Amino acid sequence: MSIPRALTIAGSDSGGGAGIQADLKTFQELDVFGMSAITAITVQNTLGVEKVYPLPPEASAEQIRAVGSDIGVDALKTGMLFNAEIIELVARQIASFGWRNVVVDPVMIAKGGASLLLTEAIQAMKEHLLPLALIVTPNIPEAEVLSGIQIRTMEDRREAAKRIAEHGARTVVIKGGHDQGDRVIDLLYDGSAFTGLAGRRIETKHTHGTGCTFSAAIAAGLAKGLTVERAVEEARAFIQAAIEDTLELGRGHGPTNHWAYCRRRVQV
Ligand SMILES: Nc1ncnc2c1ncn2[C@@H]1O[C@H](COP(=O)(O)OP(=O)(O)O)[C@@H](O)[C@H]1O
Numbered sequence: 001m002s003i004p005r006a007l008t009i010a011g012s013d014s015g016g017g018a019g020i021q022a023d024l025k026t027f028q029e030l031d032v033f034g035m036s037a038i039t040a041i042t043v044q045n046t047l048g049v050e051k052v053y054p055l056p057p058e059a060s061a062e063q064i065r066a067v068g069s070d071i072g073v074d075a076l077k078t079g080m081l082f083n084a085e086i087i088e089l090v091a092r093q094i095a096s097f098g099w100r101n102v103v104v105d106p107v108m109i110a111k112g113g114a115s116l117l118l119t120e121a122i123q124a125m126k127e128h129l130l131p132l133a134l135i136v137t138p139n140i141p142e143a144e145v146l147s148g149i150q151i152r153t154m155e156d157r158r159e160a161a162k163r164i165a166e167h168g169a170r171t172v173v174i175k176g177g178h179d180q181g182d183r184v185i186d187l188l189y190d191g192s193a194f195t196g197l198a199g200r201r202i203e204t205k206h207t208h209g210t211g212c213t214f215s216a217a218i219a220a221g222l223a224k225g226l227t228v229e230r231a232v233e234e235a236r237a238f239i240q241a242a243i244e245d246t247l248e249l250g251r252g253h254g255p256t257n258h259w260a261y262c263r264r265r266v267q268v
């Protein structure tokens with residue numbers, strides 16, 4: 001039996017709700033063997049990011065080389081990459097292995113406002129990483145930065161997706177977590193057609209790590225051989241359950257519940 005293998009290249013969240021920790025929990029729940037290449041260590045809890053310690057760029061590259069050359073990678077995701085040097089070395093490793101199932105979560109700013117990507121690194125992300133992406137998953141503020149346009153309407157969102165695709169990402173998913181109203185819509189653009197994945201908006205402050213969890217679930221689906229559309233659909237169901245079954249941890253913006261999706265499946 002061959003076990004699907006997924007790699008996360010991201011920052012560590014000591015609070016366990018986002019970053020590497022969220023990704024590995026998600027891989028585990030979705031029956032995928034999880035591996036990690038840590039790019040930075042954050043001192044973080046539900047109240048916010050207190051400090052960021054980026055690792056030397058070679059540390060990220062060497063972790064990727066070590067797992068890629070031995071264990072193998074069926075799919076990977078990137079999260080917090082922090083600076084241009086890390087982005088360049090990570091992109092070089094991904095390209096040298098020729099990995100295709102690449103999910104880029106262009107993490108820029110934590111929900112609490114801390115910067116997880118230096119402004120000068122945005123160009124490196126567009127130039128080196130987006131061309132390698134099978135899927136890129138910006139939230140609305142990240143989509144505005146990557147596309148250079150302000151997003152107010154659904155039409156703006158479609159235009160932004162087209163512009164982001166011009167950087168080379170095969171599929172663009174603009175996430176709707178920042179939507180107002182009673183529905184959230186994640187917009188998927190595959191280079192020719194748009195698909196809206198709508199869900200009920202859950203009123204909660206416990207959404208720490210939603211984007212990390214969502215992109216990790218997509219990578220898990222790709223590792224198992226799902227199509228892009230199926231992997232995104234399952235990731236939406238995973239994050240919806242994880243937000244709904246809140247854990248109420250911490251005094252600030254708490255983590256989502258990584259057990260929820262699979263526990264529900266066992267019950268039905
Ligand atoms: N309050 C919410 N209710 C339902 N789904 C949500 C909510 N907040 C986020 N999501 C979903 O979580 C995923 C991550 O979206 P988002 O929160 O926008 O990402 P990020 O963490 O990068 O800001 C998306 O699939 C989005 O639709």
Ligand SMILES: Cc1ncc(COP(=O)(O)O)c(N)n1
Pocket residue numbers: 010011012013018019020042044079080107109110111112116207208209210211212
């Ligand atoms: C290490 C790390 N990676 C990513 C996020 C983004 O998550 P969120 O936007 O939910 O704060 C984070 N807070 N910490």
